Amino acid sequence: MTIKNKWIIALVAIGVIGFIIVEGMVNPKLKAEQAEYEAEQQYPMTHDFAALQKYQSPYMGDFSNLSHLNQALPLHDQLNGYQLYPETFTAQVNYSLDTSEMEAEDLEQILVYNATANFVLIDNLKQVVYQFEDTSHALSREAAQQWAGTELTLLQDPVQWDSVVRSKLEKPAKVQEAFSQIVDN
Structure with a gap:
């Protein structure tokens, strides 16, 4: 396997890992925060x-x-x-x-x-x-x-x-x- 192929495999692995982190952890956290913010907007004491x-x-x-x-x-x-x-x-x-x-x-x-x-x-x-x-x-x-x-x-x-x-x-x-x-x- 050439160095070029190793780099390609490493970059694909980093991309897959990054995708999993973003879709599995970051986006759900952002959605939960947005849902919490929207719920707070329903009440005068927590409204922004x-x-x-x-x-x-x-x-x-x-x-x-x-x-x-x-x-x-x-x-x-x-x-x-x-x-x-x-x-x-x-x-x-x-x-x-x-x-x-x-x-x-x-x-x-x-x-x-x-x-x-x-x-x-x-x-x-x-x-x-x-x-x-x-x-x-x-x-x-x-x-x-x-x-x-x-x-x-x-x-x-x-x-x-x-x-x-x-x-x-x-x-x-x-x-x-x-x-x-x-x-x-």
Whole structure:
């Protein structure tokens, strides 16, 4: 066997071993990490707010931006369309979900989180209406800003977001208080 053939065999063996390592160990680990990340995105306390920065916009009329923002927020798997009301700067987000299918506290936490994210990232949005199969909830920018206790644009920084919004949504009593303060209906 010549040296050239030995090199070819060695390179093929290295390639096969590399393929086995990548397909048998690296890719499954990456897939597991991605699945874990996706699961974390379903809950306000583990959601990656920094990933939403690309959806910051001065205008609520940018439908594509608004829809992508809400598709990146918790409860996105239940989305069922949108309706914009530019004359009142209102966005209606429709869900194919009966609210009795969720714990009230979890739903309230998600709605406060999602509405606040919409107000923080879309400058001229004044109200968000979450329409479910059995009910609807309207949340206003003014009430969200009053609840946050700061100018909402300051919350675009993920550190500020965590210290203000997430800290106020950690305890069930605070979630109920936040929901009752921000909801208009």
